Amino acid sequence: MGRRARAKEELDTELADLPPELRWRQWMGRVEAVIFAAHEPVPRDVLARVVGRDCNLDRLIDDIRDELRGRPYELVSVAGGWQHRTRTGFADAIRAATGLGAAVTKPLSQTEALILMCIAYFQPITRGELGRVFGKEISRDVIGHLRALGFIAAGPRSPTPGAPYTNVTTKAFLSHFGFESLRDLPDIELLEDAGLLSKDKLLADSFPDGFGATAAGVDGDDEDIERDEPLAG
Structure with a gap:
């Protein structure tokens, strides 16, 4: 025993x-x-x-x-x-x-925050699907940074050609933003009604330089990213 x-x-x-x-x-x-x-x-x-x-x-x-x-x-x-x-x-x-906490973590950029928000609400979602939402190809560097922060991880493979990994949020995402579960995310319709979230803004071609990938690629290349405590729902 x-x-x-x-x-x-x-x-x-x-x-x-x-x-x-x-x-x-x-x-x-x-x-x-x-x-x-x-x-x-x-x-x-x-x-x-x-x-x-x-x-x-x-x-x-x-x-x-x-x-x-x-x-x-x-x-x-x-x-x-x-x-x-x-x-x-x-x-x-x-x-x-x-001295603890003296080195403040660099806040997410507008681009990173929008992409993270999109993943949280529409997960599991591939990089290609994110690109269609925003009207631009999403840089692997942006996805990689969100993964490095521990906010997102590789989810189940998508049933689309190439079977790319999807992106999902993690327990670290919930903990960092103070959510008990994904059910605690603000209602997306209420955010739209309050003017805090707009599909038109998400689709607007007004993101800073570097938003798109520097080289064209397919989602299948994302499958080599290490997985880390995904939350699918």
Whole structure:
């Protein structure tokens, strides 16, 4: 029997010998400890391993959040799990004390942001399909940069000639932009009604130099890109 299996058997998740209030507090402590120790958002099925079968995880998380009110960090629901994050109001203090975050990541260009938005809403989508949306061939360099940032990955192959890989968003995309799942993306029709998204603007021939590929190519060349945690929906 492996060490992990033995540890799982030895952990008393039900805590039946404790009165209800102390049992709940112990479950809260376990859940918060697991989330605190993790480097990525912790999904529900992982947290369920340290609490009783009848524990209401949503209510437990709410109680932890209530206790964190006024603290410099909070518990957020993101990328299909829960994660501790420092509140934005303390960013300057952290930079002043440790230098962490001093090197601000270069923001996405207008072109990159539009392409990423298009992938998020219409995934899985090939580079060729993106080119038809924008009316220009999309540079492999742009797609490569979004992949390098971890925001997109290679999805399933398209059932079109050459069977090119499609592009899909990743858990890193959800985490970076604070979405729990793709269902949290703003409704595309509401964005159009509010004037924040326009198909005419997407199709307009007004992108900066370098938007198109410097050399013509076919989508089939994209299949050698390394895959990384795709989210197809």
